[in-house]
Amino acid sequence: MDEYILEVRxxxxxxxxxxxxxxxxxxxxxxEIYSIIGPNGAGKTTLFNMITGFIPPTEGEIFxxxxxxxxxxxxxxxRLGIGRTFQLTTLFMQNTVLENxxxxxxxTREFPVFHSIMSVKRRRVSQSEAVxxxxxVAEFIGLGTFKNTMAAILPHGAQKQLSIGLALSGDPDxxxxxxxxxxxxxxxxDMIIELIKKIRDEGKTICLIEHKMRVVMNISDRxxxxxxxxxxxxxxxxxxxxxxxxxxxxxxxxxxARG
Amino acid sequence: xxxxxKALCLGVLIxxxxxxxxxxxxxxxxxxxxxxxxxxxSALSLNLILGYAGQLNLAQGTFFGIGAxxxxxxxxxxxxxxxxALPLGCLLTATIGFVTxxxxxxxxxxxxxxxxxxxxxxxxxxxxxxxxxTGGARGLFGLPRPDPIVIPFLGTISFESTASCYYLxxxxxxxxxxxxxxxxxxxSGKRLIAIRxxxxxxxxxxxxxxRDKVICFTISTFxxxxxxxxxxxxxxxxxxxNAHFVTSxxxxxxxxxxxxxxxxxxxxxxIFLPLLxxxxxxxxxxxxxxxxxxxxxxxxxxxxxxxxxxxxALAKRHDKRGV
Ligand SMILES: Nc1ncnc2c1ncn2[C@@H]1O[C@H](COP(=O)(O)OP(=O)(O)OP(=O)(O)O)[C@@H](O)[C@H]1O
Ligand SMILES: [Mg+2]
Numbered sequence: 001m002d003e004y005i006l007e008v009r010x011x012x013x014x015x016x017x018x019x020x021x022x023x024x025x026x027x028x029x030x031x032e033i034y035s036i037i038g039p040n041g042a043g044k045t046t047l048f049n050m051i052t053g054f055i056p057p058t059e060g061e062i063f064x065x066x067x068x069x070x071x072x073x074x075x076x077x078x079r080l081g082i083g084r085t086f087q088l089t090t091l092f093m094q095n096t097v098l099e100n101x102x103x104x105x106x107x108t109r110e111f112p113v114f115h116s117i118m119s120v121k122r123r124r125v126s127q128s129e130a131v132x133x134x135x136x137v138a139e140f141i142g143l144g145t146f147k148n149t150m151a152a153i154l155p156h157g158a159q160k161q162l163s164i165g166l167a168l169s170g171d172p173d174x175x176x177x178x179x180x181x182x183x184x185x186x187x188x189x190d191m192i193i194e195l196i197k198k199i200r201d202e203g204k205t206i207c208l209i210e211h212k213m214r215v216v217m218n219i220s221d222r223x224x225x226x227x228x229x230x231x232x233x234x235x236x237x238x239x240x241x242x243x244x245x246x247x248x249x250x251x252x253x254x255x256x257a258r259g
Numbered sequence: 260x261x262x263x264x265k266a267l268c269l270g271v272l273i274x275x276x277x278x279x280x281x282x283x284x285x286x287x288x289x290x291x292x293x294x295x296x297x298x299x300x301s302a303l304s305l306n307l308i309l310g311y312a313g314q315l316n317l318a319q320g321t322f323f324g325i326g327a328x329x330x331x332x333x334x335x336x337x338x339x340x341x342x343x344a345l346p347l348g349c350l351l352t353a354t355i356g357f358v359t360x361x362x363x364x365x366x367x368x369x370x371x372x373x374x375x376x377x378x379x380x381x382x383x384x385x386x387x388x389x390x391x392x393t394g395g396a397r398g399l400f401g402l403p404r405p406d407p408i409v410i411p412f413l414g415t416i417s418f419e420s421t422a423s424c425y426y427l428x429x430x431x432x433x434x435x436x437x438x439x440x441x442x443x444x445x446x447s448g449k450r451l452i453a454i455r456x457x458x459x460x461x462x463x464x465x466x467x468x469x470r471d472k473v474i475c476f477t478i479s480t481f482x483x484x485x486x487x488x489x490x491x492x493x494x495x496x497x498x499x500x501n502a503h504f505v506t507s508x509x510x511x512x513x514x515x516x517x518x519x520x521x522x523x524x525x526x527x528x529x530i531f532l533p534l535l536x537x538x539x540x541x542x543x544x545x546x547x548x549x550x551x552x553x554x555x556x557x558x559x560x561x562x563x564x565x566x567x568x569x570x571x572a573l574a575k576r577h578d579k580r581g582v
Contacts, residue, residue, distance in 0.1 A: 052463060078465035086463075092456035103453045108446045109465040113474050116445030117438055123445055130446060170465050 005030045005174050005205045006051070011060035013046055013229075020046045022229040023060075028174070028207055033200055035208045035216045037240075038226035039249060044209045045087050047226075048176050052084050053077045064174070079109070083172035085163045087179050087209075093152040097143050097162055100151055101134035104169025134169070141165040141195060157188030164195060174205045181212050193219060217241055225249075276429055280422040289421045291537075293493060295530045296428035297486050300435045302513040302525035304482035309511075310520035311443050312475045313455025314364065315372040318379035319483050319510050324502020326352040326484025328386060328393055331402045331491040336392075341405035345488040352484025353477050360476040364469065367458070379504050387499035398498040402491055424493050431489060435482055440522060442478070451475055455520075505547065509536070512550055516557050518566025527565055 004027040013021040021043045028034045036044050049055045051062055053074040062070045069077050078084075092100050102108060107130040115122050138147050141161045146154060151162060160180055167175050180196065181189055193215060200206055210216050216223065216237070223240040225232040227249040233240055240246055283289050305319040330348030333339045339347070363374040386393050393399060405418040405427065418424055442448055450471050453461040461468050491497055500506075513532050518524020539546050561568045 054459070054462075073467075074459075074462040075465050075467045078463055084463050086460070090457060090460045092453060092460065094456060095452065099449070099452075102446075103449050103461070103466075104464045105446075106465075108449050109467075111446040113442065113447045113471075113478075116447035117441050127446055166460070166464065 003030060004028055005065060006207070007063040008047075008051070009061045009063070011047070011050060011062065012058050013043070013050060013055070014058045020229050021050070021057075024226070024229070024231045025060075026224050026231070026234055028205060029221070030205055031200070031203060032221035033196070033206045033208060033219055035210060035220040035223045036226060037210070037213075037216060037223060037246075038232075041228075042226040043229040044226060045178055046229075048084060048178055048207075048209065051077075051176065052082060075109075078170060078172070081171075081173040082176065083167035083170055083174070084176040085167045085178050085180060087182065089156075089159050089163050091151040091159060091162055091166065094150065096148050096150055097138055097154070097165075098131075098134055098147045100162060101137045101165055101169050102130055104137075104166045105130040105133050106170055107133075109170065137165050137169050140198070141168070142191060155188075157184050157191065160184055160188075160192060161195060164192070164199075168199060168204075172204070174207065175199060176207045176209075178209045179211065180208070181210055181215060189215070280425055286421050289425055291534070293421060293425050293428050294533060296425070296432045297490050297493070298510075298513060298529035298533055299432050299526050300428075300482055300486035300489075301510050302517065302529040303435050303439055303522070304479045304486065305510045306514045306519060306522075306525040307439055307442070307482070308476050308479040309514060310525075311448065311451040311455060312472055313451075314472060314476070316375045316476070316479070317372050317504070317507050317511070318359075318375040318382070319479070320504065320506025320508070321379035321382045321502050322352050322356060322480040322483035323487040323490070323506055323510070324386060324497075324499075325355055325382065326487030327491040327497050327501055328399065328487075329484070330488030331399050331497055332392065334403055334492070335399065335401070341403065341492050342408075345485070345492070348488040348491075349481050349484040352487070353481035356480025356483075357473065357477045360473045360480075364472045364476060376504065379502075379507055383499065383502050383504065386502050393499070396499060398496060399491075400496045402495045402497070404495070405492055428489060428493075431485060435485070436522065438478075439482075443522075447471070508547075508550065509533075512554055514564075515554060516561075516564050518564030520563070521566050524564050524566040 006028040009025050011021055011024045012019070024047070036047065038044055046055070050057045050070070053069070053072050053076070057070055061068055064077070064080055064082060067080070069080065092103060107126045111126050135147070138144055141164060143158060143161055143165065146158060151159065154162065164177065164180055167177070177196070180192055184192060196206060196208070196219065208216070208220065220237050222235065223237055224234045225240055225243070225246045227245070232245045232249065233243045279292070280289060301319065301323055305316065308314050308316050326348050329351045330344045333344035333347055334341060359378055363371055363378065366374060387396055389395065407415045407417040409415045416423060418427060443451065450461070450466050453464070453466055454468050454471060458468050490501070509532070513528035514525045516532060517526065517528025536546065539549060542549065557564060
């Protein structure tokens with residue numbers, strides 16, 4: 001088995017004349033927390049969208065567990081074992097926490113329509129397996145007491161937790177989190193950080209986009225800094241924090257100035 | 260306990276449905292009930308794709324028409340028995356649903372309703388103008404009722420009487436409800452709800468949304484074809500109008516006013532709205548204006564139809580008691 005789980009090779013993305021990602025390459029190691037930072041518009045979300053198949057790269061290749069995945073559809077990539085959240089909290093708002101997590105289960109995405117209508121036993125077995133797993137995920141993400149609450153009326157922090165739970169529900173090997181702390185209150189931040197660490201401790205690999213520098217510096221094993229679609233530096237947190245280009249383009253106003 | 264009570268209610272309901280013809284001697288009322296059954300199947304078929312997968316299909320009346328004409332023509336031109344023509348008609352309708360679903364379901368947002376509306380209008384004109392096959396504007400006449408079923412030692416069931424057709428339609432309504440209920444309460448049904456909720460998220464969770472939409476659309480058009488096929492044989496004649504956009508619109512009205520995304524809602528809508536429509540017949544073309552108004556008022560004040568309104572009212576009463 002390869003040491004790294006994801007490899008991005010010479011990736012470039014044009015939106016019309018705008019070069020959103022400019023010849024970026026990196027590798028993510030199995031089991032690490034790998035963070036991507038960069039100012040607004042640097043191309044972080046675009047990178048996620050290409051890895052998960054939502055937008056095609058203009059050039060370059062993406063390998064997951066040694067298999068080339070660019071060109072595959074989003075659902076195919078998800079089934080290979082990549083889960084993701086969206087920057088704007090995206091949930092099935094009209095459904096309960098449990099229903100959300102049930103939809104994300106492996107059994108749910110694959111159970112054939114034919115058996116849904118015709119079979120008795122297979123249907124019941126898969127359904128109870130999926131429900132059991134959904135309960136387990138709800139407990140794992142700390143929403144055990146909210147199982148029957150509609151997603152739309154959850155507090156913002158709990159919605160963020162649920163979105164992570166959704167990314168987790170199909171039991172992926174790699175999880176991409178797009179600003180999981182965005183807009184979250186101070187008292188809820190620690191809970192989500194603990195959740196992210198707990199997911200890592202389960203043996204999963206995490207790729208994290210986050211603006212909150214203190215958190216990123218603490219939690220990450222390695223960091224990739226982007227600016228205007230270009231890779232500035234990729235290294236250990238302390239090295240990235242002291243990189244002059246990074247300070248100039250990004251940390252300057254957000255982090256260094258404070259410290 | 261709750262399960263037992265549910266089973267009891269269901270048993271009583273089925274019993275009532277079975278003995279109704281013994282008490283209703285007026286053929287006209289029985290006829291209304293047969294028509295209700297046909298509209299119930301239609302409404303449930305539309306509700307599957309609209310209420311669960313969230314795709315506003317504006318051609319469901321056309322698929323009803325395709326099923327009706329296919330079944331009628333297979334009986335009249337090919338000499339097939341109703342019992343062969345009906346399943347073939349349904350399969351043909353579902354095939355056309357599948358083939359037209361492939362390109363139209365690829366679209367997102369407002370394009371699907373527009374695409375299906377255009378499809379409905381195009382197919383309507385094919386039916387209305389293809390004189391040699393469909394009889395064009397004159398329509399199709401003299402379609403036979405279902406052939407009698409011979410049961411050894413017990414005798415034959417003939418479908419000449421309205422009461423026998425009532426039982427046939429009731430049986431088909433039952434089948435439709437069972438199939439659709441099983442589908443939507445299964446894990447596959449959860450996928451449809453996911454597609455309705457957010458297609459991108461569904462895909463990110465590994466759901467092949469295109470495949471599920473196409474399967475759902477195909478099943479949905481199958482049942483629209485079933486309603487159409489029974490309609491053809493029961494009525495004995497067809498007009499191109501049966502495949503018109505107005506039929507799609509009436510189905511939409513039944514579903515929306517009854518309560519979209521529930522099973523009981525479309526059933527309620529399909530029973531009561533045709534009665535209203537009967538009362539409004541004297542308005543002629545102006546009927547559509549009244550329909551439009553009703554639809555706008557429903558969407559504004561009862562977004563989840565009669566069933567949604569009742570649920571909200573019950574929940575409110577419950578809350579008041581709780582305090
Ligand atoms: N679908 C799209 N079509 C056109 N331009 C796009 C599209 N998506 C992103 N862009 C542009 O690409 C650039 C990178 O956007 P992206 O969303 O990847 O940035 P980001 O690093 O995630 O920023 P933020 O921190 O604000 O989330 C921006 O200039 C954005 O306007
Ligand atoms: Mg972003």
